[in-house]
Each structure stands twice: as structure tokens, then as C-alpha cells.
Amino acid sequence: MKEQISDLFNKIQGESTGLGNLLSKIPGLDGYMERSRRREADQLLRKTIADRLEGSRLQLGGVSESLSRDIIKAIDHAEPLGRVDTRLMGLIGKVKDAPQGYAGFFDAIKVKEEDLARIYAFDENMLNFANQIAAETGLLAAAVDEDGDISGAIRELDNTLKEANSTFDGRDEVIKGIGEPNDIDELKSDF
Secondary structure (H helix, E strand, O other), X not given: OHHHHHHHHHHHHHOOOHHHHHHOOOOOHHHHHHHHHXXXXXXXXXXXXXXXXXXXXXXXXXXHHHHOOOHHHHHHHHHHHHHHHHHHHHHHHXXXXXXXXXXXXXXXXXXXXXXXXXXXXXXXXXXXXXXXHHHHHHHHHHHHHOOOOHHHHHHHHHHHHHHHHHHXXXXXXXXXXXXXXXXXXXXXXXX
16 A cells, blocks of 8 residues: 555656756745645545545445345345445545645645655555445445345444544644644744
8 A cells, every 4th residue: 555655646756847847946946846746646645545435335336226126125224324325425525525735835834754654654544444445345245145244244334434434534633733843933944
């Protein structure tokens, strides 16, 4: 996973044009361009996570359709399956609508390497959740097809979605904690 995130950022960093090379020679602009690339990487990563989650939601729709073939099973599992779908939709919305996580051009915030490491660890964790949700949705589909433990599979997926939503809610703390000066003198020294 770390390699995927690093590759994503490196790909965006590597996308330079003649104009980009010229602009990078202007004093002070290189840092701005670096932040811009980070924002692009953040957007691309969130889109990747959201796409994977939407794939899981489509598969969940197929599970509901399969369950509807047996009215008793459909009734037994309708409420918990609906709850899982709602949590998944909520997580997709959070991922898609989250504000970008890196400082803008006029911000006095300097993004340090350790701050980036925290962000990338968070991003990796969310990508892991997207993969885990996809795997658990697959297990649920298999449980429905093979008349297995459908309730247990729904419960597992629901617990993972609760944890993923809770983790994503902590994103703001990760982002807001970046580059905050320890005191006012540090902030003044940035100007």
C-alpha cells in the first residue's frame, strides 16, 4: 500500500511540462507548486478510494438482488443490509466531499516531512479500509450464494464500515495538526 501511495505522488510530481519547469525556477513558486502537486495527489487518492467503495456498493446491490429471490431471507436481512448500505453511502460521501488536505499558497503553514508521513499513513489506512470493505462485501456475496452465515458476514461488514467512518472522521484532526507553529515566534519567522 505504501508503494501505491508513493507511486501516486511520484507520478503526479513527475508530470512536469516545459512551463512547469520554467515556473519552478521562480523563487518561492517551487514550494507552491509542490503543495499543488500534493493537493492533486490527495484528490486522486480520494477518488481511487471512493471508486473502490462505489464498486463495493454496486456489489452490495447485487447481494440485495440475490437475497430478494428468497422472500424470507430478504425480510430477515433487509434492516441490517440497509444499515450497511447507508454507512457505505455515508463513507463514500465523506471521502468525495472532504476538503483538500494541504496548505494553500498564502497559508503560513509549512508542511514538514513528519506531517506528510502522518497524512500518507492516514491515506494508506483509508485505502486499506476500502480494500477490506471490498473483500468483506465479496464474502457477504459468497455467503448469500452458498447459503452461508449471512448475518455474520453483514455484521463483519457493518463493523468495518463503522470503524472506517470513525477513522475518516479523524481526518480533520490529522490535517489541522499539520504545520501548526509551536508558538507565535515560529509563525513570525515564516515571513
